[in-house]
Amino acid sequence: MRAVRSGMVKGALLGLVLVGALAGSAADPAPADPAPADLAPADALPADHAAFSDKGADTCLKCHDADRDVPIMDIFVTPHADRADLGTPFAAKQCESCHGAGGDHAKRLKRGEERPPIFAFEKQDGAKAIDGKCLSCHDDRHTADWQGGAHQRAGVTCVACHDAHARRDPMLDPLTQNLTCVGCHKKQLAESRQVSAHPTREGDMACTACHAPHGAKGADALLAKNTVNELCYDCHAEKRGPFLWEHAPATEDCGTCHKPHGSNHAALLTRSAPLLCQSCHSAAGHPSVAYTSTGLAGASPSAMVLGRSCMNCHSQVHGSNHPSGAELSR
Secondary structure: OHHHHHHHHHHHHHHHHHHHHHHHHHHOOOOOOOOOOOOOOHHHOOOOHHHOOOOOHHHHOOOOOOOOOOOOHHHHHOHHHOOOOOOOHHHOOOHHHHHOOOHHHHOOOOOOOOOOOOOOOOHHHOHHHHHHHHHOOOOOOOOOOOOOOHHHHOOOOHHHOOOOOOOOOHHHOHHHHHHHHOOOOHHHHHHHOOOEOOOOOOOOOOHHHOEOOOOOOOOOOOEOOOOHHHHHOOOOHHHOOOOOEEOHHHHHOHHHOEOOOOEOOHHHEOOOOOHHHHOOOOOOOOOOOOEEOOEEOOOOHHHHHOOOHHHHOOOOOOEEOOOOOOOOOO
8 A cells, every 4th residue: 555655656746747847848938040141240231231222223123114214124134234243233232333322312202302313424423433433343455545545535434335224235236336436526427428438337347347445555546456557457468468569658558548437539549540649659751641732631641541540550559479560560
Protein backbone atom coordinates (compact mmCIF):
# COMPACT_ATOMS: atom_id res chain seq x y z
CA MET A 1 0.00 0.00 0.00
CA ARG A 2 2.85 2.34 0.90
CA ALA A 3 4.59 1.51 -2.43
CA VAL A 4 1.48 2.35 -4.44
CA ARG A 5 1.07 5.70 -2.67
CA SER A 6 4.71 6.57 -3.32
CA GLY A 7 4.30 5.82 -7.06
CA MET A 8 1.26 8.04 -7.27
CA VAL A 9 3.15 10.94 -5.65
CA LYS A 10 6.05 10.55 -8.11
CA GLY A 11 3.63 10.47 -11.04
CA ALA A 12 1.91 13.66 -9.87
CA LEU A 13 5.21 15.44 -9.44
CA LEU A 14 6.32 14.37 -12.93
CA GLY A 15 3.05 15.67 -14.42
CA LEU A 16 3.53 19.04 -12.71
CA VAL A 17 7.04 19.29 -14.14
CA LEU A 18 5.79 18.54 -17.68
CA VAL A 19 2.91 21.05 -17.43
CA GLY A 20 5.31 23.73 -16.19
CA ALA A 21 7.69 23.08 -19.04
CA LEU A 22 4.92 23.33 -21.63
CA ALA A 23 3.58 26.51 -20.07
CA GLY A 24 7.04 28.03 -20.03
CA SER A 25 7.63 27.24 -23.68
CA ALA A 26 4.33 28.85 -24.69
CA ALA A 27 5.06 32.03 -22.72
CA ASP A 28 8.60 32.55 -24.07
CA PRO A 29 8.56 34.75 -27.23
CA ALA A 30 9.95 33.19 -30.42
CA PRO A 31 13.40 34.44 -31.40
CA ALA A 32 13.26 37.20 -34.05
CA ASP A 33 14.29 36.33 -37.61
CA PRO A 34 17.70 37.70 -38.50
CA ALA A 35 17.62 40.82 -40.68
CA PRO A 36 18.25 40.15 -44.39
CA ALA A 37 21.87 40.64 -45.29
CA ASP A 38 21.02 42.98 -48.21
CA LEU A 39 19.28 45.55 -46.00
CA ALA A 40 21.88 48.04 -44.87
CA PRO A 41 21.42 49.85 -41.55
CA ALA A 42 20.15 53.40 -41.79
CA ASP A 43 23.51 54.93 -40.97
CA ALA A 44 25.08 53.09 -43.97
CA LEU A 45 22.89 54.88 -46.57
CA PRO A 46 24.37 57.84 -48.47
CA ALA A 47 23.83 61.24 -46.89
CA ASP A 48 21.59 62.41 -49.76
CA HIS A 49 19.46 59.26 -49.83
CA ALA A 50 16.36 61.11 -48.63
CA ALA A 51 16.64 63.57 -51.53
CA PHE A 52 15.88 60.84 -54.09
CA SER A 53 12.46 59.42 -54.87
CA ASP A 54 11.45 56.11 -53.32
CA LYS A 55 10.54 54.24 -56.51
CA GLY A 56 12.92 55.66 -59.10
CA ALA A 57 11.49 55.62 -62.63
CA ASP A 58 8.11 54.41 -61.35
CA THR A 59 7.79 57.69 -59.49
CA CYS A 60 8.70 59.73 -62.59
CA LEU A 61 6.30 57.87 -64.87
CA LYS A 62 3.30 58.86 -62.79
CA CYS A 63 3.55 62.22 -64.53
CA HIS A 64 6.00 61.72 -67.40
CA ASP A 65 3.99 59.05 -69.19
CA ALA A 66 3.43 58.31 -72.87
CA ASP A 67 0.97 61.20 -73.21
CA ARG A 68 3.53 63.87 -72.35
CA ASP A 69 4.80 66.34 -74.96
CA VAL A 70 8.36 65.07 -74.53
CA PRO A 71 8.47 61.34 -75.33
CA ILE A 72 10.51 59.42 -72.78
CA MET A 73 9.08 55.90 -72.89
CA ASP A 74 11.49 54.83 -75.66
CA ILE A 75 14.38 55.05 -73.22
CA PHE A 76 13.38 51.63 -71.90
CA VAL A 77 14.59 49.98 -75.14
CA THR A 78 17.92 51.86 -75.18
CA PRO A 79 21.24 50.84 -73.60
CA HIS A 80 20.74 53.55 -70.95
CA ALA A 81 17.94 51.51 -69.36
CA ASP A 82 19.78 48.19 -69.19
CA ARG A 83 19.78 47.41 -65.45
CA ALA A 84 21.91 44.32 -66.01
CA ASP A 85 24.79 46.54 -67.12
CA LEU A 86 26.27 48.19 -64.02
CA GLY A 87 27.63 51.02 -66.16
CA THR A 88 24.19 52.30 -67.19
CA PRO A 89 22.04 54.95 -65.44
CA PHE A 90 19.22 52.51 -64.71
CA ALA A 91 21.56 50.21 -62.81
CA ALA A 92 21.98 53.01 -60.25
CA LYS A 93 19.35 55.70 -59.58
CA GLN A 94 17.50 55.21 -62.88
CA CYS A 95 16.15 58.56 -64.17
CA GLU A 96 17.76 60.38 -61.26
CA SER A 97 21.22 59.14 -62.23
CA CYS A 98 21.19 61.82 -64.94
CA HIS A 99 18.50 64.26 -63.85
CA GLY A 100 19.57 64.49 -60.22
CA ALA A 101 17.66 63.91 -57.01
CA GLY A 102 13.93 64.22 -57.64
CA GLY A 103 12.47 63.66 -54.19
CA ASP A 104 11.39 67.27 -53.78
CA HIS A 105 10.34 67.53 -57.42
CA ALA A 106 8.02 64.50 -57.12
CA LYS A 107 6.50 65.24 -53.70
CA ARG A 108 2.90 66.34 -53.14
CA LEU A 109 2.70 70.12 -53.21
CA LYS A 110 0.62 72.47 -51.13
CA ARG A 111 -1.83 74.78 -52.85
CA GLY A 112 0.08 77.55 -54.68
CA GLU A 113 3.47 75.93 -54.07
CA GLU A 114 5.81 75.86 -57.08
CA ARG A 115 7.30 72.52 -58.02
CA PRO A 116 11.11 72.50 -57.54
CA PRO A 117 12.95 71.93 -60.85
CA ILE A 118 15.29 69.06 -61.62
CA PHE A 119 18.28 68.97 -63.96
CA ALA A 120 16.56 69.12 -67.37
CA PHE A 121 19.53 69.27 -69.81
CA GLU A 122 18.42 72.64 -71.13
CA LYS A 123 20.25 75.95 -71.68
CA GLN A 124 19.54 77.20 -68.19
CA ASP A 125 21.47 74.24 -66.78
CA GLY A 126 24.66 75.45 -68.50
CA ALA A 127 26.81 73.77 -71.17
CA LYS A 128 29.55 72.81 -68.72
CA ALA A 129 27.11 71.13 -66.33
CA ILE A 130 25.30 69.31 -69.15
CA ASP A 131 28.50 67.95 -70.65
CA GLY A 132 29.74 67.06 -67.18
CA LYS A 133 26.73 64.82 -66.65
CA CYS A 134 27.38 62.93 -69.87
CA LEU A 135 31.16 62.77 -69.47
CA SER A 136 30.81 61.29 -65.99
CA CYS A 137 30.11 58.03 -67.86
CA HIS A 138 31.24 58.69 -71.44
CA ASP A 139 34.76 59.89 -70.64
CA ASP A 140 36.51 57.36 -72.85
CA ARG A 141 38.60 57.27 -76.02
CA HIS A 142 35.67 58.54 -78.09
CA THR A 143 35.44 61.77 -76.12
CA ALA A 144 39.03 62.16 -74.93
CA ASP A 145 39.57 65.17 -77.23
CA TRP A 146 36.26 66.87 -76.42
CA GLN A 147 37.78 69.26 -73.89
CA GLY A 148 39.21 72.16 -75.87
CA GLY A 149 37.80 70.88 -79.16
CA ALA A 150 35.97 73.08 -81.66
CA HIS A 151 32.48 72.01 -80.58
CA GLN A 152 33.24 72.35 -76.86
CA ARG A 153 34.74 75.83 -77.38
CA ALA A 154 31.64 76.88 -79.33
CA GLY A 155 29.38 75.86 -76.45
CA VAL A 156 27.75 72.98 -78.31
CA THR A 157 26.37 70.54 -75.72
CA CYS A 158 26.00 66.79 -75.98
CA VAL A 159 22.21 67.05 -76.10
CA ALA A 160 22.38 69.50 -79.03
CA CYS A 161 23.17 66.45 -81.18
CA HIS A 162 22.26 63.39 -79.12
CA ASP A 163 18.89 62.26 -77.75
CA ALA A 164 19.25 59.81 -74.86
CA HIS A 165 15.53 59.08 -74.75
CA ALA A 166 15.17 58.20 -78.45
CA ARG A 167 14.74 54.59 -79.48
CA ARG A 168 17.66 55.14 -81.85
CA ASP A 169 19.98 58.10 -81.36
CA PRO A 170 19.74 60.33 -84.47
CA MET A 171 23.52 60.47 -84.64
CA LEU A 172 23.68 56.73 -85.32
CA ASP A 173 21.75 57.01 -88.59
CA PRO A 174 23.67 58.66 -91.48
CA LEU A 175 20.68 60.59 -92.84
CA THR A 176 19.47 62.05 -89.52
CA GLN A 177 23.06 62.64 -88.47
CA ASN A 178 23.74 64.72 -91.57
CA LEU A 179 20.54 66.70 -91.08
CA THR A 180 21.63 67.44 -87.51
CA CYS A 181 25.07 68.63 -88.60
CA VAL A 182 23.86 70.97 -91.35
CA GLY A 183 21.50 72.57 -88.85
CA CYS A 184 24.59 74.56 -87.78
CA HIS A 185 26.95 74.13 -90.74
CA LYS A 186 24.98 76.10 -93.35
CA LYS A 187 27.89 76.62 -95.74
CA GLN A 188 28.46 72.88 -95.96
CA LEU A 189 24.73 72.39 -96.48
CA ALA A 190 24.80 74.71 -99.50
CA GLU A 191 27.86 72.99 -100.94
CA SER A 192 26.33 69.54 -100.51
CA ARG A 193 23.41 70.63 -102.72
CA GLN A 194 25.67 71.48 -105.66
CA VAL A 195 26.08 69.45 -108.84
CA SER A 196 29.03 67.38 -107.70
CA ALA A 197 28.97 66.23 -104.06
CA HIS A 198 29.53 63.29 -101.78
CA PRO A 199 26.32 61.26 -101.18
CA THR A 200 25.51 62.82 -97.81
CA ARG A 201 22.04 64.15 -98.65
CA GLU A 202 21.01 60.63 -99.75
CA GLY A 203 22.20 59.18 -96.43
CA ASP A 204 24.77 56.91 -98.13
CA MET A 205 27.62 58.67 -96.34
CA ALA A 206 27.68 60.21 -92.87
CA CYS A 207 29.55 63.33 -91.79
CA THR A 208 31.43 61.17 -89.28
CA ALA A 209 32.98 59.24 -92.18
CA CYS A 210 35.39 62.19 -92.41
CA HIS A 211 34.96 64.16 -89.19
CA ALA A 212 35.41 63.34 -85.50
CA PRO A 213 32.75 65.50 -83.79
CA HIS A 214 33.99 64.77 -80.28
CA GLY A 215 37.39 66.26 -81.06
CA ALA A 216 40.51 65.61 -83.08
CA LYS A 217 44.11 66.36 -82.25
CA GLY A 218 45.48 69.48 -83.92
CA ALA A 219 42.64 70.08 -86.37
CA ASP A 220 39.84 72.61 -86.05
CA ALA A 221 38.11 70.88 -88.97
CA LEU A 222 37.76 67.86 -86.66
CA LEU A 223 39.15 65.48 -89.28
CA ALA A 224 38.96 61.80 -88.42
CA LYS A 225 42.55 61.33 -89.66
CA ASN A 226 45.73 63.36 -89.22
CA THR A 227 45.75 64.79 -92.77
CA VAL A 228 43.27 65.40 -95.58
CA ASN A 229 45.06 63.00 -97.90
CA GLU A 230 45.13 60.20 -95.35
CA LEU A 231 41.40 60.66 -94.96
CA CYS A 232 40.68 60.66 -98.71
CA TYR A 233 42.78 57.56 -99.32
CA ASP A 234 40.43 55.53 -97.12
CA CYS A 235 37.98 55.51 -100.04
CA HIS A 236 40.16 56.62 -102.97
CA ALA A 237 42.99 54.13 -102.44
CA GLU A 238 43.94 54.14 -106.13
CA LYS A 239 45.12 57.74 -105.72
CA ARG A 240 47.49 56.91 -102.88
CA GLY A 241 50.57 55.88 -104.82
CA PRO A 242 53.53 55.88 -104.52
CA PHE A 243 53.96 56.81 -108.17
CA LEU A 244 57.02 56.87 -110.34
CA TRP A 245 55.90 60.29 -111.58
CA GLU A 246 54.04 62.30 -108.94
CA HIS A 247 51.90 65.42 -109.24
CA ALA A 248 52.96 67.65 -106.36
CA PRO A 249 49.54 69.13 -105.44
CA ALA A 250 47.95 65.66 -105.31
CA THR A 251 50.70 64.45 -103.00
CA GLU A 252 50.50 67.44 -100.66
CA ASP A 253 46.78 68.11 -100.19
CA CYS A 254 43.73 66.86 -102.10
CA GLY A 255 42.00 70.09 -101.07
CA THR A 256 44.25 72.05 -103.42
CA CYS A 257 42.10 70.95 -106.35
CA HIS A 258 38.95 69.48 -104.77
CA LYS A 259 36.16 70.85 -102.54
CA PRO A 260 35.11 67.96 -100.28
CA HIS A 261 31.60 69.17 -99.45
CA GLY A 262 30.52 69.89 -103.00
CA SER A 263 31.15 71.92 -106.15
CA ASN A 264 29.41 73.00 -109.33
CA HIS A 265 32.40 71.70 -111.26
CA ALA A 266 32.92 68.05 -112.12
CA ALA A 267 34.72 65.77 -109.67
CA LEU A 268 34.40 68.29 -106.83
CA LEU A 269 36.98 70.55 -108.49
CA THR A 270 37.53 74.02 -107.04
CA ARG A 271 37.63 75.55 -110.54
CA SER A 272 37.05 74.27 -114.04
CA ALA A 273 39.94 73.38 -116.31
CA PRO A 274 41.98 74.94 -117.77
CA LEU A 275 41.65 77.70 -115.11
CA LEU A 276 42.45 75.25 -112.32
CA CYS A 277 45.58 73.97 -114.05
CA GLN A 278 46.68 77.48 -115.03
CA SER A 279 46.58 78.61 -111.41
CA CYS A 280 49.92 76.76 -111.14
CA HIS A 281 51.06 76.09 -114.70
CA SER A 282 51.92 78.86 -117.15
CA ALA A 283 49.70 79.02 -120.24
CA ALA A 284 52.74 79.79 -122.44
CA GLY A 285 53.10 77.26 -125.23
CA HIS A 286 49.59 75.88 -124.66
CA PRO A 287 46.19 77.04 -125.82
CA SER A 288 44.67 79.04 -123.02
CA VAL A 289 41.07 79.64 -124.04
CA ALA A 290 38.49 77.79 -126.09
CA TYR A 291 37.78 80.74 -128.35
CA THR A 292 39.52 82.22 -131.37
CA SER A 293 39.02 85.59 -133.06
CA THR A 294 36.39 83.98 -135.28
CA GLY A 295 34.40 82.32 -132.52
CA LEU A 296 34.34 78.92 -130.84
CA ALA A 297 37.37 76.80 -131.55
CA GLY A 298 37.06 74.29 -134.33
CA ALA A 299 40.11 72.71 -135.87
CA SER A 300 42.41 75.24 -134.22
CA PRO A 301 44.75 74.26 -131.37
CA SER A 302 42.31 75.90 -128.97
CA ALA A 303 40.06 72.86 -129.38
CA MET A 304 42.44 71.09 -127.01
CA VAL A 305 40.87 72.90 -124.07
CA LEU A 306 37.35 71.63 -124.85
CA GLY A 307 35.92 68.50 -123.27
CA ARG A 308 38.23 67.52 -120.42
CA SER A 309 40.57 70.40 -121.30
CA CYS A 310 44.10 69.79 -120.05
CA MET A 311 43.11 66.28 -119.07
CA ASN A 312 42.46 65.43 -122.70
CA CYS A 313 46.20 64.83 -122.79
CA HIS A 314 47.38 64.84 -119.17
CA SER A 315 44.93 62.20 -117.99
CA GLN A 316 46.94 60.82 -115.05
CA VAL A 317 46.73 63.97 -112.94
CA HIS A 318 47.19 62.11 -109.64
CA GLY A 319 50.41 60.42 -110.75
CA SER A 320 51.75 57.87 -113.22
CA ASN A 321 53.82 54.70 -113.07
CA HIS A 322 54.40 54.56 -116.83
CA PRO A 323 58.08 54.86 -117.85
CA SER A 324 57.11 57.61 -120.28
CA GLY A 325 54.63 59.26 -117.94
CA ALA A 326 56.74 62.22 -116.90
CA GLU A 327 54.13 64.57 -118.33
CA LEU A 328 51.32 62.56 -116.65
CA SER A 329 49.94 61.80 -120.11
CA ARG A 330 49.91 58.00 -119.72
